[in-house]
Amino acid sequence: NAGVTQTPKFRVLKTGQSMTLLCAQDMNHEYMYWYRQDPGMGLRLIHYSVGEGTTAKGEVPDGYNVSRLKKQNFLLGLESAAPSQTSVYFCASSVGHEQYFGPGTRLTVT
Amino acid sequence: ILNVEQSPQSLHVQEGDSTNFTCSFPSSNFYALHWYRWETAKSPEALFVMTLNGDEKKKGRISATLNTKEGYSYLYIKGSQPEDSATYLCAASGSARQLTFGSGTQLTVLP
Numbered sequence: 395n396a397g398v399t400q401t402p403k404f405r406v407l408k409t410g411q412s413m414t415l416l417c418a419q420d421m422n423h424e425y426m427y428w429y430r431q432d433p434g435m436g437l438r439l440i441h442y443s444v445g446e447g448t449t450a451k452g453e454v455p456d457g458y459n460v461s462r463l464k465k466q467n468f469l470l471g472l473e474s475a476a477p478s479q480t481s482v483y484f485c486a487s488s489v490g491h492e493q494y495f496g497p498g499t500r501l502t503v504t
Numbered sequence: 505i506l507n508v509e510q511s512p513q514s515l516h517v518q519e520g521d522s523t524n525f526t527c528s529f530p531s532s533n534f535y536a537l538h539w540y541r542w543e544t545a546k547s548p549e550a551l552f553v554m555t556l557n558g559d560e561k562k563k564g565r566i567s568a569t570l571n572t573k574e575g576y577s578y579l580y581i582k583g584s585q586p587e588d589s590a591t592y593l594c595a596a597s598g599s600a601r602q603l604t605f606g607s608g609t610q611l612t613v614l615p
Contacts, residue, residue, distance in 0.1 A: 398547075425601060436508075436593060436605040437548070444601075452602065484547070491536045491555075491597055495547035 396420050398496035400485050406502045407475045415470040415499050417485030425488040426468040427452075428460060430481040431498075437484060443468055475503045508596050510606035517584050518614050524580045525609040527594030531575035538603060539568050539579055540593040548593055551579075584613040 398419045407413055417426065424445050429437040439452030443462040457479060459471045468487075472479060480503045486493040508529045517523045529537065536555045540548040552561040557572040565582045581588055591610045595603040 427603075429605075434607055436607040437595075437603075438605070439602055442602060453604070488601065490553075491538070491601060492550050492553050493538075493603060494550070497547050 398485055398487055398494050400483075400496040400499050402499060403497065404500045406504065407472075408504055409476060411475050412471070412473050413475065413501075414472075415483055415485075415501075417468045417470070417487075417496055418466055419468075419487040419494070420466060421487060421489070421494065422465070423487035423489050423494075424465070425493075426462065427486045427488070427493065428458070428468065428470045429484045429486065430454065430479075431484060432481050440470065440483075475501075477503045479503050508594060508604050508606040510592075510594050510609050512609060513607065514610040514612070516612045516614060519584060519586060521584050521613075522580065522582045523584055523611070524578050525592060525611075527577045527579070527596075527606055529575050529577075529594075529596040529604075531572055533598045534572055534575070534596060535601075536597045537570050537572075537577050538595040538597065539577070540595065542591045542593055542608070544590075551592075579609075581611070584611075586613045586615050589613045 401416045427442040428440040441460040446465040461469045483499045485496040539551040542548040552568045554570040559570040567580045591608040593608045595605040
């Protein structure tokens with residue numbers, strides 16, 4: 395049981411490039427979330443999903459898109475990366491109200 | 505989206521000291537209060553989830569209380585050890601299951 399996994403672990407992008415971050419969970423959880431973590435700001439919710447085929451905006455959705463085509467996967471896309479998107483990205487899934495987090499992806503946009 | 509605040513921002517204590525920190529949140533539209541422990545380069549790890557006013561939870565030397573009427577929760581660590589050094593995150597959720605996190609309290613326990 396791997397729990398929540400994220401790929402890649404690290405990535406450096408140039409401004410304007412695009413990329414997709416993958417989150418996978420093997421716990422059959424309905425809810426999945428994408429957060430970003432910036433110094434002094436805690437975790438902020440980007441987008442979330444309440445089930446396969448559904449997504450919703452969180453606190454800071456601008457510049458990101460998501461898809462949940464399969465229950466176990468939640469993809470976070472950056473269409474045109476900006477330096478302001480340099481951050482550590484965490485994915486989580488939940489059953490009830492307890493969320494389980496992945497190990498994070500450190501993204502740097504130069 | 506709830507406004508969640510934690511204090512202090514950082515804290516240094518000596519090994520063996522007991523300590524506590526605070527999480528405050530708006531008492532309206534509240535469903536649950538979460539505490540997470542977050543070590544550097546690791547994932548946040550759930551400690552407690554509390555929903556009812558007056559709830560108290562305990563795990564080893566760590567305990568937490570909840571006051572939903574006045575909108576605060578305390579996390580207590582008894583007899584701090586160096587391995588307790590971490591950032592402790594508090595988060596509040598409304599009925600939509602979205603968590604709003606505080607900025608955390610960074611605890612350093614000095615040997």
